Amino acid sequence: MLEEQGKIEFGDVSPLMKLESTIHEAIKERDDLVKQIKTYGQKVEKLETDLRGISKEKENLQNQLKKAETEKNNIYSSLLKLEEENKFISQSLEAEKTKNKQLENELNILKQDYINIANNLSELREMRQELKEFIRSYITEKPQLTSLSSLEQNSQDNSELSETNELISADKNQEKLVEIYNNNKLKDTYKELISVSMEPNSIETSRTGSGKKPILTEQSPSKYCIVSINGDLYLVPKKDALNTNDMTSVQVLFECEGYKKDVSNPKNFQLVKPGKVSEGNGHWVLEERGVLTHS
Numbered sequence: 001m002l003e004e005q006g007k008i009e010f011g012d013v014s015p016l017m018k019l020e021s022t023i024h025e026a027i028k029e030r031d032d033l034v035k036q037i038k039t040y041g042q043k044v045e046k047l048e049t050d051l052r053g054i055s056k057e058k059e060n061l062q063n064q065l066k067k068a069e070t071e072k073n074n075i076y077s078s079l080l081k082l083e084e085e086n087k088f089i090s091q092s093l094e095a096e097k098t099k100n101k102q103l104e105n106e107l108n109i110l111k112q113d114y115i116n117i118a119n120n121l122s123e124l125r126e127m128r129q130e131l132k133e134f135i136r137s138y139i140t141e142k143p144q145l146t147s148l149s150s151l152e153q154n155s156q157d158n159s160e161l162s163e164t165n166e167l168i169s170a171d172k173n174q175e176k177l178v179e180i181y182n183n184n185k186l187k188d189t190y191k192e193l194i195s196v197s198m199e200p201n202s203i204e205t206s207r208t209g210s211g212k213k214p215i216l217t218e219q220s221p222s223k224y225c226i227v228s229i230n231g232d233l234y235l236v237p238k239k240d241a242l243n244t245n246d247m248t249s250v251q252v253l254f255e256c257e258g259y260k261k262d263v264s265n266p267k268n269f270q271l272v273k274p275g276k277v278s279e280g281n282g283h284w285v286l287e288e289r290g291v292l293t294h295s
Contacts, residue, residue: 195222235275
């Protein structure tokens with residue numbers, strides 16, 4: 001059994017202890033460096049994460065920029081289209097103004113023609129009255145003359161006056177037919193319409209300039225209608241039935257103002273004057289061409 005603890009005294013720190021102390025300090029520095037490296041690694045990871053976020057945001061911005069560029073191009077295309085439509089509308093308005101002006105001029109001419117006819121009719125009536133007075137005076141001065149010559153003269157005057165009235169009545173009927181046709185009320189107004197088409201042989205004959213009048217017959221389907229008004233027979237086209245191939249016969253029967261081949265729509269026209277036909281043996285003969293104006 002140990003009765004008394006011994007004591008050992010050392011002098012200077014041994015090299016081994018110094019080495020241990022150095023190792024301990026190195027380990028501590030290593031641990032500090034590891035911590036710093038770990039901290040730097042976390043910062044690097046954070047920077048990489050931020051960089052990926054920035055790259056994704058950059059990609060989104062680039063996509064938005066492309067989308068905005070596409071929308072800009074679409075808006076520009078729409079603007080060009082609107083400008084073209086506006087130009088077309090302006091041209092159409094100008095064409096309508098020109099057309100309206102032409103119609104006004106034609107209407108003024110028709111009004112003046114009507115006034116001239118009325119004036120001529122008034123002059124005819126005055127001449128008739130003067131002629132009656134002259135004949136009455138002449139018979140009074142020459143009693144030996146029989147009344148036969150007076151009756152013949154009166155009959156001639158009455159015939160001329162009747163012809164004038166018939167012309168005026170025919171013009172009014174024709175004007176009424178044009179108005180009804182252009183307002184698409186032909187079938188509602190005239191119930192007994194005769195559906196006809198031009199004979200193929202007649203088309204070729206008319207084109208060669210043989211001088212023979214075009215002939216129309218009842219056919220199905222048909223391209224034209226004949227309207228009877230007070231004994232006069234008028235010819236008008238069936239708008240819905242016409243196509244480009246029919247324009248050969250149309251131009252034989254009607255004067256087509258403003259029509260341009262391969263450009264104008266054969267259905268887009270206004271009736272200016274109907275054609276006139278006469279009835280033959282099961283067919284009809286064109287006596288006077290009509291007039292159409294194409295827009």
